[in-house]
Amino acid sequence: MNTYSLSRKKRDKQLRRADILSASVHVFAQKGYEKATMQDIARKAQYATGTVYLYFKDKESLYFSLLEEKISKLISTTKEKTAGVKDVREKIKILIYESLAFFGSNQDFFQIFISETSKFRWVIDRKIAPSALMSEHMNYLAGIIREAQREKVIRSNFKAEHIADIFAAILSTVIVGLLKEKPGCFENLKNISGFIFDIFMNGVKA
Amino acid sequence: MNTYSLSRKKRDKQLRRADILSASVHVFAQKGYEKATMQDIARKAQYATGTVYLYFKDKESLYFSLLEEKISKLISTTKEKTAGVKDVREKIKILIYESLAFFGSNQDFFQIFISETSKFRWVIDRKIAPSALMSEHMNYLAGIIREAQREKVIRSNFKAEHIADIFAAILSTVIVGLLKEKPGCFENLKNISGFIFDIFMNGVKA
DNA sequence: TCAAAATATGAATACATATTCATTAAGTAG
DNA sequence: CTACTTAATGAATATGTATTCATATTTTGA
Numbered sequence: 001m002n003t004y005s006l007s008r009k010k011r012d013k014q015l016r017r018a019d020i021l022s023a024s025v026h027v028f029a030q031k032g033y034e035k036a037t038m039q040d041i042a043r044k045a046q047y048a049t050g051t052v053y054l055y056f057k058d059k060e061s062l063y064f065s066l067l068e069e070k071i072s073k074l075i076s077t078t079k080e081k082t083a084g085v086k087d088v089r090e091k092i093k094i095l096i097y098e099s100l101a102f103f104g105s106n107q108d109f110f111q112i113f114i115s116e117t118s119k120f121r122w123v124i125d126r127k128i129a130p131s132a133l134m135s136e137h138m139n140y141l142a143g144i145i146r147e148a149q150r151e152k153v154i155r156s157n158f159k160a161e162h163i164a165d166i167f168a169a170i171l172s173t174v175i176v177g178l179l180k181e182k183p184g185c186f187e188n189l190k191n192i193s194g195f196i197f198d199i200f201m202n203g204v205k206a
Numbered sequence: 207m208n209t210y211s212l213s214r215k216k217r218d219k220q221l222r223r224a225d226i227l228s229a230s231v232h233v234f235a236q237k238g239y240e241k242a243t244m245q246d247i248a249r250k251a252q253y254a255t256g257t258v259y260l261y262f263k264d265k266e267s268l269y270f271s272l273l274e275e276k277i278s279k280l281i282s283t284t285k286e287k288t289a290g291v292k293d294v295r296e297k298i299k300i301l302i303y304e305s306l307a308f309f310g311s312n313q314d315f316f317q318i319f320i321s322e323t324s325k326f327r328w329v330i331d332r333k334i335a336p337s338a339l340m341s342e343h344m345n346y347l348a349g350i351i352r353e354a355q356r357e358k359v360i361r362s363n364f365k366a367e368h369i370a371d372i373f374a375a376i377l378s379t380v381i382v383g384l385l386k387e388k389p390g391c392f393e394n395l396k397n398i399s400g401f402i403f404d405i406f407m408n409g410v411k412a
Numbered sequence: 413t414c415a416a417a418a419t420a421t422g423a424a425t426a427c428a429t430a431t432t433c434a435t436t437a438a439g440t441a442g
Numbered sequence: 443c444t445a446c447t448t449a450a451t452g453a454a455t456a457t458g459t460a461t462t463c464a465t466a467t468t469t470t471g472a
Contacts, residue, residue: 009448033324034240037429048451050432059430114324119238120317120382157411158401162383163410169375176326177368195364203409204369206358215418243459253422256462265460 014136020045021066029108032062032115043113067116070109071133074102075140088148092200095144096193097194104186110179114172126137154201170200223261226251226274233395235314239269240323273322278316280308281346294354298406302377302399309381310392316385320378342369350388360407376406 027036027145031093038059058060081098085091103110116134143165148154154163163188178185229251244265244328248255262268287304292296309316322340347370354360360369380402402406 038431039429050452051450053431054449069331111326115321118320118324120386124254149412152412154410158410162380165383166376166405166410167378169379170372170441173371173375174368177371180326199372201409201411203405203407204360204364204372205407206355206361244461245459255460256422257420259461260419 001139012154014054020047020052020055021062024062025070025106025108025112028063028066029111066109067112068133070106070113073135073136074099075133077102079140082144088144088151088153092145092148093193095141096196097189099171100175100186100189100196102190103194107108108205110175114176117168119171141167164190167200170196212333219261226253226258226261226268228331229277230272230316230381231276231312231314234272235271235317244302272315273318274339276319277343280305281339281343283308285346288350294357294359297350298354299399299403301347302402303395305377306392306395306402307389308397310395313385316381320382323374323378345372373406376402 020041024041027040027044030036031040033182038052041062042052045052052062056065058163078095078098082091082094085094102114138161142160145154145163145167146160149156153189174192178192230242230247233246233250235266236242237246244258245255247268248258251258254330262271284301284304288297288300291300309319336356344367348366351360351369351373355362355366380398384398
């Protein structure tokens with residue numbers, strides 16, 4: 001056995017792992033963490049139940065691997081796309097657009113994502129905290145808000161973290177609305193992100 | 207046994223039922239629906255496990271009774287308080303204030319409430335839908351927004367339902383923030399509701 | 413005080429499902 | 443082809459917990 005086939009093996013292993021992971025996204029999104037069974041996930045990924053345990057320690061670690069993968073992706077995508085942008089308003093617009101695009105092509109994951117958002121008090125007796133990445137994401141948002149505050153684009157009489165929370169809430173709410181109405185309707189991202197930016201910046205007054 | 211004691215019995219029964227219900231709020235809030243056990247709830251209410259089943263058919267119906275009770279209360283309170291008010295802006299301010307006050311004195315329930323909010327896709331294989339009351343509440347909000355739109359207080363280029371969703375999201379977000387920082391800090395409701403009204407109406411721009 | 417009715421009890425049952433592991437199959441190298 | 447290594451299988455195990463029910467306790471009305 002040479003080094004080449006060794007690394008191919010590893011790659012294969014990663015692929016199968018990824019298979020299981022993406023099957024699990026669908027199952028967790030559909031049923032929620034508790035009601036999703038390891039058999040559901042195995043079946044969906046076309047493996048036997050036990051096989052899943054060759055790739056993941058247990059159900060919880062599978063779940064958190066999934067969270068980690070997706071949230072990292074969200075963070076890295078939005079960071080990249082906003083990286084070179086000078087104008088903060090533009091930055092925020094891009095942030096909105098990219099988040100919509102991300103969740104548009106990860107609709108199952110979105111369900112999981114918002115369910116995590118509401119668990120601020122249930123972190124009790126969980127082995128692993130999801131908080132690490134979740135709060136990295138929130139920190140990133142708060143950073144942009146802070147920047148906007150420095151440049152007098154956003155009012156400075158409230159903490160950036162709070163504004164960031166509100167920003168995220170509006171974004172999620174709009175996405176829920178889109179998913180409820182036409183699940184396939186993530187077209188017009190330009191329009192939709194314009195709408196979100198407008199409401200966020202100017203409020204709803206006539 | 208006369209009719210008097212019959213009705214007292216009924217009243218007693220209601221009281222014990224209410225006992226169990228309010229114990230369950232705490233347990234469900236702490237652990238979430240799935241991880242909360244009937245024994246937890248029974249212990250908290252100082253009854254034996256079986257006793258709970260004398261008052262509620264099963265876990266799910268206990269849970270939904272709780273939702274029903276609390277949400278009805280929220281709806282009726284806010285409806286009453288805004289009933290005679292002419293000025294829509296004032297109405298919205300009162301709505302915010304009363305919602306804060308309600309969740310301030312029902313903090314455990316708030317956790318349950320927002321967790322329900324994020325379950326829009328998991329209604330699958332639930333015996334009872336919580337939706338009825340939840341959507342009554344949202345309809346009520348949408349009604350007020352619609353009124354504000356008619357009176358040119360809120361812009362009319364978006365559906366009242368969507369604006370209502372955003373309204374609710376901002377409100378919830380602020381409450382989460384309050385609970386995270388100082389759990390006992392539901393003072394200054396006037397200030398806080400002013401803040402929410404301001405952000406909601408005027409956005410975050412400088 | 414007493415028997416009948418209403419309540420409460422918590423151990424026993426039923427069931428679901430996460431996790432393990434002895435067995436089977438597939439792949440690899442010599 | 444054969445021995446060996448790695449991966450996959452799914453039935454068996456372990457555990458947790460919702461729900462039931464025979465039994466015990468309390469309340470009621472006479």
